Amino acid sequence: xxxxxxxxxxxxxxxxxxxxxxxxxxxxxxxxxxxxxxxxxxxxxxxxxxxxxxxxxxxxxxxxxxxxxxxxxxxxxxxxxxxxxxxxxxxxxxxxxxxxxxxxxxxxxxxxx
Amino acid sequence: xxxxxxxxxxxxxxxxxxxxxxxxxxxxxxxxxxxxxxxxxxxxxxxxxxxxxxxxxxxxxxxxxxxxxxxxxxxxxxxxxxxxxxxxxxxxxxxxxxxxxxxxxxxxxx
Numbered sequence: 001x002x003x004x005x006x007x008x009x010x011x012x013x014x015x016x017x018x019x020x021x022x023x024x025x026x027x028x029x030x031x032x033x034x035x036x037x038x039x040x041x042x043x044x045x046x047x048x049x050x051x052x053x054x055x056x057x058x059x060x061x062x063x064x065x066x067x068x069x070x071x072x073x074x075x076x077x078x079x080x081x082x083x084x085x086x087x088x089x090x091x092x093x094x095x096x097x098x099x100x101x102x103x104x105x106x107x108x109x110x111x112x113x
Numbered sequence: 114x115x116x117x118x119x120x121x122x123x124x125x126x127x128x129x130x131x132x133x134x135x136x137x138x139x140x141x142x143x144x145x146x147x148x149x150x151x152x153x154x155x156x157x158x159x160x161x162x163x164x165x166x167x168x169x170x171x172x173x174x175x176x177x178x179x180x181x182x183x184x185x186x187x188x189x190x191x192x193x194x195x196x197x198x199x200x201x202x203x204x205x206x207x208x209x210x211x212x213x214x215x216x217x218x219x220x221x222x223x
Contacts, residue, residue, distance in 0.1 A: 035213075040215070045210065098205065099205070101145075101147050101159045101162045102159070103159065104156040104157050107156045
């Protein structure tokens with residue numbers, strides 16, 4: 001197993017466009033997390049899944065953001081009608097359970113023109 | 114009050130010295146505590162996890178947890194220039210939410 005995989009690594013798009021990111025967690029991990037990180041800040045929690053169930057969403061996550069994990073394996077994060085403020089690194093992490101440490105993917109860097 | 118607080122730094126230490134990084138948290142129900150290292154432009158990398166009061170050592174790294182005082186620290190012995198990075202403290206709270214601090218930037222001077 002090569003760890004958490006995210007695709008794409010970089011995404012440049014125009015304001016108003018929709019974007020979708022994919023995350024493949026470590027195979028035996030049942031928890032999957034999405035974070036957003038901007039320069040000089042720690043990762044900001046967006047949402048997490050246990051298997052296919054989305055258990056929590058941050059209040060900071062507007063209705064333009066949606067995440068899915070349809071079969072409890074890979075997950076997608078979609079941002080509709082992107083705005084300048086969406087420019088950030090989007091990180092995915094997985095863990096074997098609540099108490100286990102999270103392992104991060106390399107992230108997807110989103111730039112909004 | 115932030116849920117997880119860290120001094121943003123930069124913390125500068127000479128090569129070979131001990132670097133001491135501190136983190137305080139507000140949720141008394143917190144159960145799990147982690148230290149991550151993040152190089153510029155890279156994703157966080159797990160260094161240490163600690164779950165009970167006391168010290169936990171792994172190589173040059175020692176994590177210290179004091180739940181009564183609600184702080185967790187990371188000591189790096191024999192600091193190397195390659196240790197220069199931002200160190201993130203992460204805490205799993207009583208509601209199963211993982212919260213990260215903003216990180217402390219460490220600079221090890223050769």
